[in-house]
Amino acid sequence: VKITGVELRRIAMPLVAPFRTSFGTETARDVLLVRVVTPEAEGWGECVAMSEPHYSPEYVDGAADVIRRFLLPALPPALDAEAVGRALEPVKGHRMAKAALETAVLDAQLRAAGESFGRFLGAARTRVPCGVSVGIMDTIPQLLDAVAGYLDEGYVRIKLKIEPGWDVEPVRAVRERFGDDVLLQVDANAAYTLADAPRLAKLDAFDLLLVEQPLANDDLVQHARLARLLRTPICLDESIESAAHAAAAIELGSCSIVNIKPGRLGGYLEARRVHDLCRAHGVAVWCGGMLETGLGRAANVALAALPGFTLPGDTSGSRRYYATDVTEPFELADGHLRVPSGPGLGVEPLPEVLAEVTTATEWIAL
Numbered sequence: 001v002k003i004t005g006v007e008l009r010r011i012a013m014p015l016v017a018p019f020r021t022s023f024g025t026e027t028a029r030d031v032l033l034v035r036v037v038t039p040e041a042e043g044w045g046e047c048v049a050m051s052e053p054h055y056s057p058e059y060v061d062g063a064a065d066v067i068r069r070f071l072l073p074a075l076p077p078a079l080d081a082e083a084v085g086r087a088l089e090p091v092k093g094h095r096m097a098k099a100a101l102e103t104a105v106l107d108a109q110l111r112a113a114g115e116s117f118g119r120f121l122g123a124a125r126t127r128v129p130c131g132v133s134v135g136i137m138d139t140i141p142q143l144l145d146a147v148a149g150y151l152d153e154g155y156v157r158i159k160l161k162i163e164p165g166w167d168v169e170p171v172r173a174v175r176e177r178f179g180d181d182v183l184l185q186v187d188a189n190a191a192y193t194l195a196d197a198p199r200l201a202k203l204d205a206f207d208l209l210l211v212e213q214p215l216a217n218d219d220l221v222q223h224a225r226l227a228r229l230l231r232t233p234i235c236l237d238e239s240i241e242s243a244a245h246a247a248a249a250i251e252l253g254s255c256s257i258v259n260i261k262p263g264r265l266g267g268y269l270e271a272r273r274v275h276d277l278c279r280a281h282g283v284a285v286w287c288g289g290m291l292e293t294g295l296g297r298a299a300n301v302a303l304a305a306l307p308g309f310t311l312p313g314d315t316s317g318s319r320r321y322y323a324t325d326v327t328e329p330f331e332l333a334d335g336h337l338r339v340p341s342g343p344g345l346g347v348e349p350l351p352e353v354l355a356e357v358t359t360a361t362e363w364i365a366l
């Protein structure tokens with residue numbers, strides 16, 4: 001089956017509330033969607049790149065450009081996601097852009113074959129336990145109210161964004177208010193340096209599941225040195241962009257847990273490779289999030305159902321970020337999300353919602 005063409009569509013998704021991290025505050029997502037069209041089936045991919053290159057070097061306008069100018073001309077005509085991955089290798093980096101295109105091809109391929117993402121990837125469960133990521137807030141009371149709300153919604157794990165000046169106190173306040181049994185972890189988005197080790201070691205008192213990406217994205221060696229100074233396990237996110245990075249991090253002792261994000265890794269095939277590698281080394285993984293709409297969320301939930309995903313992920317319900325999702329909303333049920341079982345992603349954009357949020361669309365015939 002030959003790919004007829006590809007649509008690049010931009011949608012504006014306002015967030016229900018500002019989401020503040022150590023690298024900035026998000027109030028809306030400008031999302032690039034990729035739709036691959038063949039006579040037999042269509043497929044969707046969501047690019048997780050943000051508007052500005054503050055999480056990683058990619059940004060959404062750049063992703064659209066690299067897809068248009070370099071990835072589409074290299075795209076093999078057949079619906080074969082493995083072949084796409086190989087064909088795009090000559091382009092260095094741009095993993096989020098590659099992931100969006102590969103996922104759209106994979107979705108079309110699986111819809112044509114009548115196979116779900118979960119079944120294709122090797123899901124071992126029909127539902128996954130859900131954690132939630134909580135941003136930096138102006139005050140501790142505001143944070144405690146937010147955490148109380150999420151626990152009421154049924155989330156089984158709380159992740160707090162931290163940065164220097166907002167770390168030990170909020171963690172202590174959450175422990176004091178909600179007790180020692182709540183599964184609790186923190187994410188620094190690379191806001192610290194090795195000089196902050198004594199400060200980070202204070203978090204050891206709170207029995208956290210992990211501390212995520214405390215140091216710079218490109219520094220596996222310093223993370224290995226920090227790991228020897230902390231009791232709390234280190235989890236890497238931004239630092240792991242490939243299975244090779246995961247192997248190096250495990251070898252060096254830079255982390256003992258990995259946050260798997262398909263967009264950061266170049267797609268769901270590489271994400272599964274990282275899962276398989278970590279599992280072989282006894283390294284726990286969980287599914288991270290990039291504020292995906294229901295399209296990316298559907299694929300993430302399927303991935304999170306693989307056997308090595310032994311920690312709750314940032315696979316929250318749609319309402320965590322969006323008042324209206326572009327797909328039927330993902331709703332928490334008893335702290336879990338069900339893995340879609342339909343062909344491909346198992347979800348589709350709702351035409352009227354998609355039309356409403358679309359800010360641009362571009363058709364590229366192949």
Ligand SMILES: CSCC[C@@H](NC(=O)CCC(=O)O)C(=O)O
Nearest residue numbers: 021026133288289290291292314
């Ligand atoms: C705007 S922050 C995006 C990256 C961040 N993602 C989250 O905290 C979870 C977001 C989500 O729930 O999708 C991370 O570093 O893990």
Ligand SMILES: [Mg+2]
Nearest residue numbers: 187212213237
């Ligand atoms: Mg993170």
